[in-house]
Structure formats: structure tokens, C-alpha cells
Amino acid sequence: MKDVLIITNYYPPETGAASNRIFHLAEGLQQRNFNVSILTPLPNYPQGRIFEPYRGKFKHTSKEKNITIHRLWIYASNSKNKFLRLLAMVSYSFSLVWYFCFNKIPKKVIIQSPPLLVAFTALFFLRSKNRKLILNVSDLWPLAGLELGVFKESFGYKLLQRVESFNYKNANLILGQSEEIITHIKSQLPDKQTFLYRNFPNFETPPPIPKREFTNGKFKIVYAGLLGVAQGIYKLCKELNYSNIQLHIYGAGAEQKMIEGLIKSNNDLDIVYHGEVPREILHKELIKYDITIIPLLNRIYGSVPSKIFEYAYLGLPMIYFGGGEGDDIIKTYRLGWVADVGNYNHLNKIINQISTNQLVYDYKCKIQSEAFKSFNLDKQLNKLILEV
Template identity: 65%
Template sequence: MNKTVLIITSYFPPEIGAASNRIFQLAEGLHNANCNVTVLTPLPNYPTGKIFDDYKGKFTHQSQENGITVNRLWVYASNSKNKLLRLIAMLSYSFSLIWFFMWHKIPKTVIIQSPPLLVAFTSMLFLRKKNRTLILNVSDLWPVAGFELGALKKNFSYKLLEKIEHFNYKKASIILGQSEEILTHITSLYPDKTTFLYRNFPEFKAPVIEHHSESGTLKIVYAGLLGIAQGIYKLCNELDYSGLEFHIYGSGAEQNKIEAFISQHPELPIFFHGRVTREALHQVLMAYDVAIIPLLNRIYGSVPSKIFEYAHLGLPMLYFGGGEGETIIAKHHLGWIAEAGNYEHLNTVISTIKAEHISEERKKMIQKEAVSNFSFKAQMNRFKQLI
């Protein structure tokens, strides 16, 4: 008999970004492993903070997507910087979850995405039963990450979030962590907790790497969320543009500032291409020399999933975020590392990148390393045995 699995998440396609891609791949991987998969998620609204046009005016929406049942619930959508409005948005989804739990039969195996902490807390609180396996998928450590980003201060609210965080860990049957740092943090609190290192490996056929003519100009690309944590606006201000072009794909909170900066500095070789689908992005990325992966501040526990995605594309990386990501880049010879937050060092590292460092042969070596070490299928097989 096939196992039935419910996945509770705040992000899911057609929303863009690492979070929605990660959960979609998890759902699809379990489906391909002969599980009956249902996803519980809000009506799509990220990152715009507005319900997508196809879902406006709906309280709930159910669909079948690639063999997966997707239930979308009402949410008060907002990406406001006002903390109260953000809290109301999270609480609204929590209330929708409670309503769903009351009127639907919940399977014995449930995977719950965290953060957001409040959504995970709601699920843990209402679904905790001895005969149910609650699997907490921790992609970032909150409230620690919030403090390191400058979004939270160590006050009463922080202490409350810590209590919620610990409650979630305590009630989980199994905890998945996307990094060794996350699992180290959790086992320091609950040494006997069953944990599993679940990296955000991509699942797509590695493209054939073709030779591109050398223009003499280093083409650096950033693709992803244009949020505060990534610091792309500051990067635009700090890069030394002699001998390079900087290409940007994505959307987010800093988009208007970035577009305004480009408009005010037409002399700089910065190109903003907007948002494209993941499939289209894979094609356009192949034309660039180096992908930059920045974080404005080093975030404990964070390992950008872009590392594994770009490696499968054979795209050399320039990592500028500190932490465990540096270790992965260095261990697997995926590119260059610049000291987190040190823009002078970043520009120095860029100046050392030569044509022979981004050759077709080098890209093929990176891709081979990814296929050997970042296998989604092998990881999914191990995870399936665990649950």
C-alpha cells in the first residue's frame, strides 16, 4: 500500500524562489517514489504580496498538478514592512490551516515547512498525536537568522519565538535540515532527536555545455530574489566594473531601487532582465561566465540552494556569503570565495578570474562533480527509507 503524505508549506509554485522550488521537488520526488502526496499551501502571493490574478476572489482552490493534490487556502496577503501586517498575514494562514484540520482527515505522515515559525507551530500544536509522524523541514534557523539579518532584536518577542522554535523541535518526530549547521543547532537542544541532512538538490537533466566565444569581458550574473538579505542593491554600488558586466534576473523588495540605480548610472554595464521562469533561466544562465551568490550578512545555518542548481548547470560560482556555503564551494572546487561583507576583497577576487578559469573543460568538471555528489534521487531514496 502506498504511503500517503501531507506537506504543509507557505510557498509553492506558481510562486518563484528557492522555497517554492524546494517544496515542489520534495512533493514530486515523493510522488515519483509512489507516495500519495497532498500539498497544503496559501493562495499564491509571493513575492508581490498580492494574490495572483488566476486565484483572486477565491477562498480555497484545489487542483491536480503532476499527480499531486494541491489545496490552496485563503490568506491575508501582504509583503509590507509593517511587522503587524506581516504578523496578521501569517496568522491568517494559520487560521486557515486550523479550519482545514477541523474538516479534513489528516494522514499519519505530515511534512511541515519551517520557517515561518507560527505556521509550523500551528501545525505541530493541532496535529501532535502519538500515531502520527510529524516531519519538520527546517530550511532556516529562526529566530537566529532574523537577528543576524537585523530584522529582530533580542527582546520579549525574540524570547517568545525561541519558545515556539523549541516547541516545534520537541514535537517533531523527525527533523530535516538543509545544512550541517542547522542540525548541529537542533541536536544541541535535543540530542536524541532523529535528524536527516536534506540538501536542496535540484532534479533536472543536466544540459550539454557548449563553447561560447570569448569577448574579453567577464559576464557575471545574479538570479533570484532581490530581497534585503541578498544585498543586490549594495552590490550594484560596490562592484568595480572595469572588465565586467553585471546581469540581474529576479524580483523582490529591492527591485525598484536597483532599477532606479541603473537608470541613474547609464554608464555602468548593469543589465536588469526581470523575472523569468526557472526553465527559461536555466537556458539563459548558460551564456554567462560566473554566477555570484551573495548574502548581505552571514546567516548561520543558511546554504543557498543556488549552489547545487548552478553546479548541475556547470556554472562557476563566486560565493560571497560566508558560512557552510564556503565549505561546499571549496570542497567541490565549484568556483571562488570572497570574504563575506568585504567588497574590497570581492573586487580583488573578481580581478583574478581569467578566461582559462571559466573554460568549457572547467564547466564540465563542475557539472560532473554535481552529478556525482548532489543527487536528488539518491537523497530521496535515503529519505523514503527513513519515513
């Protein structure tokens, strides 16, 4: 068996696209005759506190599904304070260095980025002609931070650009989850070996529900995911026209209290907040809805929300409100409707044009069938192991 180490900031029992992506990668490699081990912080995301079973521990090692998981100490925080968030990244970087000093590291290492500083630490300390370092880039930092308003074009931003460039140069192979990420990397390093590795799902898919009655002519739109600044769900709640829709929300995050307060103080907004539920339960709930919405507050170059592929597997029609490459995927595979990112008038216009006659069982089955054919994780993994 080939040994491979995966270094990541996120891993189950943490929830979200990042932890799911790495878990499916680890599981897929293990099933293809790789001896997989994971280096990750003690679970803390998205609450910003170490999960109850792991509190008071400096390190925790376990074996789950034949994968060895080393969980290292981190100063956990989800604060909006930039210093505290930086401290959290640096603390995990120190834990990584400590681990590197006292443990044998395999010849193949997969490193998740972002966070940039964590990836930099791993690449800097593990550089070796005899070791293959594979960088898995899921978002383009610091560029994404600039587009989100997290950074300004200052000395700090330029420093992070140099860190980004160092990471790309010192990786032997770069996995990018979008064509835009690959293009960005190739613009800096034309000869760098790259591989398009989409965040395809892997779960038991329930069949679409054949028929649902529409109450008062309204159809039900659902959002499920992180209630963070980038998603802009609080603004979405305020801007939607509820004349023919009811909005249902699942998830947790920085905007949760604001959304709960908005619902409580505005009875005219037809919104139902369900809180956070486990993923396996969420899938059974999602197929009860007519349509889902995938929003981003601003277009983020390189970003393709993994929800696109997950919801396609559920046969759930989508309204995509994020711009960029996601628009093209929705249109190419006929997965739903696209509204201009940031243009809430256009979004409401698109919603008003959707007929309940379009949200039929046959359409949902076509979406699911397309997903099984075009977003196949096993086929993608079989191609990847030839590169690794």
C-alpha cells in the same frame, strides 16, 4: 500507498528556492509510492498579491502530476511592515486550523519551517502518538532574523525562541538543509532524530556552451534570484568594480525599484537588468554567462543557498559571497571562488584575479560532472523514504 500531507507556505506556481524544494520533495515521494497531498496558501509570493487566476477564492483544490493541492485563503502581503507580515502568517494559520477541523489528516505529515508560527500551528494541532510529524527546517528562525537585523534580543525574540523549541520537541523527525541546522538542533535536543536533506535540483540540464568571445576583455557575471534585503543586490551594484566585468541581473523583489533607479541614474555602472523570467527559460539564459555570483548581505548561520547546487548542475562557475557552510561546499567541490562575506574590497580583488583562461569549457564540464555525482536528488530521496 502511504498517505503523506505536506504543509508549506510556498508552492508552484510561486517561484523561488522554497517552492522548488517542496515541489521536488512532493514529486519524489509520489514517484516512490506515496499518495501526496499539499496544504498551501493561494499563490501570492513574491508579489504579495494573490495571483490572478485565484483571486476572489477562499479555497482552491486541484490535481497536478497526481498530487492533490489544497490552496487556502491568506491575507497576502510582502510589506516591510512587521504587523502586516505577521497578519499574513496568522491568517494562513487560521486557515490551517479550519482545514484541520473539517478534514481527515494522514498519519504522516511534513511541515515546512519557517515560518515559525505556521509550523507551530500545525505541530500544536496535529500532535498525536499515532501520527508522525516531520519538520523540514530550511532556515534557523529566529536566529537568522537576529543576524539580518529583523529582530533584537527582546521579549519578542525570546518568545519566538520558545516557539522554535516547541516545534523541535514535538517533531518526530527533523529534516535540516545544512549541517549547521542539524548541529543547532542537536545542541538543544541531542537525541532528536534528524536527517540532512539538501535542496538538490531536479531539471533537464543543458550542456555548457563550448566557447564565448570576451568583449573588451570583460567577462559577464550574472545574478539570478530574489532581489530582497538579505541578498543585498542594491549594495552589490554600488560596490562592484566594473573595469573588467559586466553585471547581469534577473529577478524581482523589494529592492527592484532601487536597482532600476540606480542603473538609470548611473551610466558608468555596466549593469543590465533583465527582469523576471520563467525558470526553464532562465536556465537557457544562465549558461550563456561566464560566471555567477551568490551574495548574502550578512553571513546567516544555517543558510546554504540552493543556487549553489542549481548552478553546479548548469556547469556555471561561482563567486560565493555569503560565508558559512556555503564557503566549504564551494571549496570542497571546486565550484569556483570564495570572497569574505561583507568585504567588498576582497570581492573585487577576487574578481580581478580571475582570468578568462580559467572560464573554459573543460572547467564548466568538471563542475557539472561533480554536481551529478555529489548533489543527486534521487539518492537523497531513496535514503529519506527509509526514515519517513
